[in-house]
Amino acid sequence: MLDRTLAPHFGAIEHIKLVEPGHIKLPNGCNLYYFNSGEQDLVRIEWVFGNLRFNPAKPLLNSAVVTMLTEGTSKLSASQIADQIDFYGAFLQSEFGYDNSIVTLYSLSKHLGSTLPVIKDMVTDSVFPESELETYVRNQQQKLQVSLQKNDVVARRTFNKAMNGDSLYGLAADAADYQQLQREDMLVHFKQMFQPSNCTIFLAGKIDDSILKLITDAFGDSWANGEEAADTTQPEISSADEHFYYIEKPDAIQSAIRIGSRIINRNHPDFPALQVLNTILGGYFGSRLMANIREDKGYTYGIGSGMTSLKHCGSIFIATEVGADVCKDALSEIEKEINRLKTELVPQEELDLVRNYMLGSLLGSLENVFSHADKFKNVYFSGLDYSYYDRYTNVIKAVTPQDILDLANKYLDFDKMYKVIVGKY
Structure with missing residues (x-):
């Protein structure tokens, strides 16, 4: 008989096998x-x-x-x-x-x-x-x-x-x-x-x-190229000098907040560890932003942070909608959570939880052959190969609280982030 008082056995993810194209x-x-x-x-x-x-x-x-x-x-x-x-x-x-x-x-x-x-x-x-x-x-x-x-x-x-x-x-x-x-x-x-x-x-x-x-x-042969080759180069990206934008909506019940900055993309060696940092900050339901601004303060139904990796740049951003009357307080709490990552070591238990979540999410995302093709496209268009995922899993398993603190100080500067508020502030 199955003893339901015992939790099922689980083991660490050692290697993720991807379908080779x-x-x-x-x-x-x-x-x-x-x-x-x-x-x-x-x-x-x-x-x-x-x-x-x-x-x-x-x-x-x-x-x-x-x-x-x-x-x-x-x-x-x-x-x-x-x-x-x-x-x-x-x-x-x-x-x-x-x-x-x-x-x-x-x-x-x-x-x-x-x-x-x-x-x-x-x-x-x-x-x-x-x-x-x-x-x-x-x-x-x-x-x-x-x-x-x-x-x-x-x-x-x-x-x-x-x-x-x-x-x-x-x-x-x-x-x-x-x-x-x-x-x-x-x-x-x-x-x-x-x-x-x-x-x-x-x-x-x-x-x-x-x-x-x-x-x-x-x-194949029946599909011919044109006389003019495709020009897929892109102009250099120039960011605005102004970093704070407030668009007032006097009748707004909620205010939309978006905060972030340009950072590295998938080609940079820091990218996998930075994804761990982002997950801790706001990348999953148990994140610090969710725990503080949703669960503790009740300012919003949902808040999260994300990272994008594009061909010519990457970005990290925080997005939420909060009650218009608590917009300033929410912004202050977001700044507090960012600064806490820069001054306090992440507890090992929290880091282990995020580590297991990220590895499990990667494994769970490979549900069929289409998912494997998607993983290949991610690295192919970044000029990488499947060794990226080996490095990704190794970094997630090896990253330390000190690594997270160092990355936060290197990449997260609240004063230099772009901040947009739409609603009432």
Whole structure:
């Protein structure tokens, strides 16, 4: 009989085994990485394109071109694209990101012969019909108008703009920017961006030679590069001199707070240990910010800190919405928690808890072959390899309270952080 008075045995995580990808370099310069695992005849294919150099005069070209890929080609209308994908029980989306943009297809293996031609048509022959562009502009302006009523949205936009200036990372579009979109500009942008030399394909699922042949036949020799190579360089990021922003909303019940600064990205050797520091501060439900500002003070329903790792920079930030009457007190408590990490050693018991949480979260995130592909993409686009995860786990297991204190003093300076408050202060 099972003795339920005894806790189940657990052991330390020593090594995390990741699925190694296969690699094919297509003649047109496109790289294909494939991850073969799983029992279901389902595949996920991602076509990842580097975003073109940001042009502040035409700030929405990248995002509009990517978002409107499904709106029609010279052969297929938007409804025909949607109907053909739906008919085969597949799922398709195009998604804009800060560094790269992704076209994703989930499809049963047996239907790839019917769904792949739709994607091929989209990435080679999108035409951005004028009527669809007008609808897109109108819808986006309406969404923006609604979003700008939310304090947290305004805070995030203001924070990103202050920290990243007139770069793609700092983009805070207004209604007039959508009016600038011209079909001719989008077609030129599309032809330069969506070509094989600027594309990496990630294939994950139950894969055999026939599936690889379908992909390589569709996106190999028959997909040619254009005359002009994709320019994916980006302007140097220039941050604002002003570090405090207060946008008053006299009738606000809650105030949105966003605090943070630019820091290192995943390429830097300090990054894994800094993630431990961030987790202690506000990276999980048992964090210090949650314990103080939510559980003890009751100023907010939720508060957290996070880190981003982008191609050209990284950032650490704290975000919350608090009662308007306690905004100053909440800001003071956030500063106190940051300074406490810089002056007091983290208790070993707390560090061990965070250590186990982070290692367990990493292991738990590898639930299927798609997750393994995602982990590979993280390091691939940072110019790293799988040895990063070995170093990550080793650093988490070895980091000491003194290391955390040293990192806090090196990277966390409340006075130099960007602070945005939207509401009442």
